[in-house]
Amino acid sequence: MAFTRATGKHRRPSRIQRSTARAAGVAALTTTGVVGTLAAPALAAEPALEQTGLLPVVTIGDSVADQIDAQAAAQQQAAEEAAAEKAAEAAAEKRAEERAKEAREAKERAAREAERKRLNTYVLPITGSYVSTGYQSGGSLWSSGSHTGVDFHATSGTPVHAVGSGTVVEAGWGGAYGNQVVIKMNDGTYTQYGHLSSIAVSVGQTVTPGQQIALSGATGNVTGAHLHFEARTTAEYGSDIDPLAYLRSHGVSV
Numbered sequence: 001m002a003f004t005r006a007t008g009k010h011r012r013p014s015r016i017q018r019s020t021a022r023a024a025g026v027a028a029l030t031t032t033g034v035v036g037t038l039a040a041p042a043l044a045a046e047p048a049l050e051q052t053g054l055l056p057v058v059t060i061g062d063s064v065a066d067q068i069d070a071q072a073a074a075q076q077q078a079a080e081e082a083a084a085e086k087a088a089e090a091a092a093e094k095r096a097e098e099r100a101k102e103a104r105e106a107k108e109r110a111a112r113e114a115e116r117k118r119l120n121t122y123v124l125p126i127t128g129s130y131v132s133t134g135y136q137s138g139g140s141l142w143s144s145g146s147h148t149g150v151d152f153h154a155t156s157g158t159p160v161h162a163v164g165s166g167t168v169v170e171a172g173w174g175g176a177y178g179n180q181v182v183i184k185m186n187d188g189t190y191t192q193y194g195h196l197s198s199i200a201v202s203v204g205q206t207v208t209p210g211q212q213i214a215l216s217g218a219t220g221n222v223t224g225a226h227l228h229f230e231a232r233t234t235a236e237y238g239s240d241i242d243p244l245a246y247l248r249s250h251g252v253s254v
Contacts, residue, residue: 118208118209119165119186119208119209120164120165120186121164121209121210121251122163122164122209122247122250122251122252123161123163123164123209123210123252124152124161124163124247124252124254125152125160125161125162125163125191125193125227125229126152126153126154126158126159126160126161126216126227127159127161129152129153129154129158129227130152130153131150131151131152131153131244131254132151132152132153132226133147133150133151133226134147134150134244135147135148135149135150135242135243135244136148148230148237148238148240149192149194149228149229149230149231149240149243150228150229150230150243150244151226151227151228151229152226152227152229153226154216154225154226154227155216155225156197156215156216156217156218156225157197157215157216157217158215158216158227159212159215159216160181160193160196160212160213160214160215160216160227161209161210161211161212161213162183162191162207162208162209162210162211162213163191163209163229163247163250163252164185164186164187164191164209164250165185165186165206165207165208165209166183166184166185166186166191166206166207167183167184167204167205167206167207168181168182168183168201168202168203168204168205168206168207168213169182169183169184169190169203169235170182170203170235171199171201171202171203172199174194174220175220176220176221177192177194177195177220177221177228178194178195178196178217178218178219178220178221178222179194179195179196179197179198179199179214179217179219179220180192180193180194180195180196180220181193181196181199181201181213181214182235183207183213184235189231189232189233189241189246190231190232190233190234190235190239191229191230191231191232192228192229192230192231192232193213193214193227193228193229194220194227194228194229194230195216195217195218195219195220195222195225195226195227195228196214196215196216196217196219196227197214197215197216197217197218197219197225198214198215198217199213199214200212200213200214200215201213201214229243230243231243231246231247
């Protein structure tokens with residue numbers, strides 16, 4: 001009785017074909033770096049290489065494949081942990097930058113507020129001085145019959161300061177006041193400084209509280225060196241108001 005050789009789909013793959021397919025899978029894993037120090041010793045315990053004629057074929061068992069899978073999973077976990085750590089570092093750096101930005105902005109706001117308060121502050125025109133002649137004092141020395149300001153004690157050459165923020169509207173000779181400076185204050189009132197020995201500002205110049213504007217002296221109608229100071233509702237003579245009450249209303253202790 002004659003036997004026929006199995007062909008087509010019923011033919012069982014040869015050992016060489018099975019080994020070649022498995023070797024291709026190992027090669028693919030090797031290129032991804034999965035097969036490394038773990039796979040190499042295990043492969044050595046598997047059946048010896050077979051020759052197909054051109055390429056060596058490696059056969060591995062299920063236990064080695066499981067170890068390769070485990071190594072791949074460990075590498076994946078390590079990569080994920082590294083990515084998470086990098087993301088955490090980036091988030092921490094961003095938070096640090098945000099905190100630094102907030103600190104800078106807070107410092108800038110504080111500086112602006114301090115400057116705003118400084119510009120709204122009022123000071124004495126002569127540091128450490130006192131009033132030697134009061135407001136509306138009577139006498140023949142004044143053409144109006146009374147004193148239109150106050151006199152601050154000062155020797156000639158003592159620095160004279162703007163009592164607050166404003167703009168210079170007069171700077172020069174003022175008749176009986178001698179050398180004088182008149183400043184329009186930011187609140188719309190005016191301050192006047194008379195009998196100066198020298199002037200350090202000019203018309204149109206803006207001044208700030210405590211800025212030196214002149215030196216005291218004895219120019220004009222005087223009996224000795226001092227600073228004549230007035231507070232006014234306009235720039236003109238005759239619109240005077242109580243200068244001490246004016247300074248006190250702006251927080252000056254006098």
